[in-house]
Amino acid sequence: MERTEAPVEKITVLITGCSSGIGLGLAARLAADAARRFKVFATMRDLAKGEQLLERLGGRSPDTLELLQLDVTDPHSLAAAVSRMRGQHPDVLVCNAGVGLMAPLEMCSEQAMRAVFDVNVFGTARTIQAFLPAMKRHRAGRILVSSSVGGLQGLPFNAVYCASKFALEGLCESLAIVLQPFNVHVTLVECGPVRTAFMDNARRADPEGHELRALDAETQRLYRRYLRHCARLLPRSAEVDDVLQVGGAAGRAGGAGSRAVPPGAERGRRELSGAAGQVFVDAIAAPRPPLRCIAARIPAPLSRLRPGGPDGAEYVRAMHDFVFGPGEAAEEQP
Numbered sequence: 001m002e003r004t005e006a007p008v009e010k011i012t013v014l015i016t017g018c019s020s021g022i023g024l025g026l027a028a029r030l031a032a033d034a035a036r037r038f039k040v041f042a043t044m045r046d047l048a049k050g051e052q053l054l055e056r057l058g059g060r061s062p063d064t065l066e067l068l069q070l071d072v073t074d075p076h077s078l079a080a081a082v083s084r085m086r087g088q089h090p091d092v093l094v095c096n097a098g099v100g101l102m103a104p105l106e107m108c109s110e111q112a113m114r115a116v117f118d119v120n121v122f123g124t125a126r127t128i129q130a131f132l133p134a135m136k137r138h139r140a141g142r143i144l145v146s147s148s149v150g151g152l153q154g155l156p157f158n159a160v161y162c163a164s165k166f167a168l169e170g171l172c173e174s175l176a177i178v179l180q181p182f183n184v185h186v187t188l189v190e191c192g193p194v195r196t197a198f199m200d201n202a203r204r205a206d207p208e209g210h211e212l213r214a215l216d217a218e219t220q221r222l223y224r225r226y227l228r229h230c231a232r233l234l235p236r237s238a239e240v241d242d243v244l245q246v247g248g249a250a251g252r253a254g255g256a257g258s259r260a261v262p263p264g265a266e267r268g269r270r271e272l273s274g275a276a277g278q279v280f281v282d283a284i285a286a287p288r289p290p291l292r293c294i295a296a297r298i299p300a301p302l303s304r305l306r307p308g309g310p311d312g313a314e315y316v317r318a319m320h321d322f323v324f325g326p327g328e329a330a331e332e333q334p
Helices: 021-031 047-056 075-084 110-138 159-182 197-201 217-236 240-244 265-271 280-285 313-323 326-331
Strands: 011-015 038-044 065-069 092-095 141-148 184-191 292-294
Touching: 011 021, 021 038, 021 047, 021 280, 038 047, 047 065, 065 075, 075 110, 092 110, 110 141, 110 159, 110 184, 141 159, 141 280, 159 184, 184 280, 217 313
Parallel strands: 011 038, 011 092, 038 065, 092 141, 141 184, 184 292
Antiparallel strands: none
16 A cells, blocks of 8 residues: 655744845745745735735745735734744744834934834744744744844944843843743844845935934944945845855754754755855854854955954954055045
């Protein structure tokens, strides 16, 4: 009698911030997996923006993809998303929703600062709170959080954004310690410069706006110099596909008490392999995912900058010289 193999239970993945960029790319990558190992709940504030994701997949794929409305700043929206999952719980939760703010601190209103923290910090905390109890009950799960190199070291004119990412680092590192007995792993994906709509949508001060002109002349010059620095850096930044590619360092996935990777996953990982290191897909597959991994090609000068010395002064000087070096400073002289 011919034997039939039992269907492999899909890995349930919920991703926030899927209307563009990394969230959209990751949702499309997992939903299009040749082995059909994943059921992806791709969430976004405005479901009308889900058309781009559906186009990437050539139409609807109900077996592997479902779109959900979710606003991480709204507890009621989170509760509704949990309800619409009809009793399913995510094996993998990807907290990817985030916003940016680039401006001299004097120009950042309290409302704008609160909005950044509401998405980047409180939104992530709310999302984890909504899905963590089920992971604890099942004593298995992965939580991936889109962080930033700006959560590890300060960046000029990104004080509020970096502050939110520093807070996120502390939240997740503290949580990871407590979740060890539950076999729930937390991974901070440290994104460097990536060419996505996030860069375009980040709130930034207009270099020619009247608010900037109200500041002192030296701050105006420094801010314009920083924007030119960013413009030169962006063409060398990673593409979204680079961030989502998988390196070969993680080894064979699947561990005791975990169904993060079903049979055949190694073949699927080879299909997704690329030049980047352990990033999103790799962290899902790794038997012992890292607490932190770099998810983009960091420009060589920036990758060498580390807070040196007990007081951090070396890093401050190094970053200042990297961004506002004497060569550029000379250009500003009358």
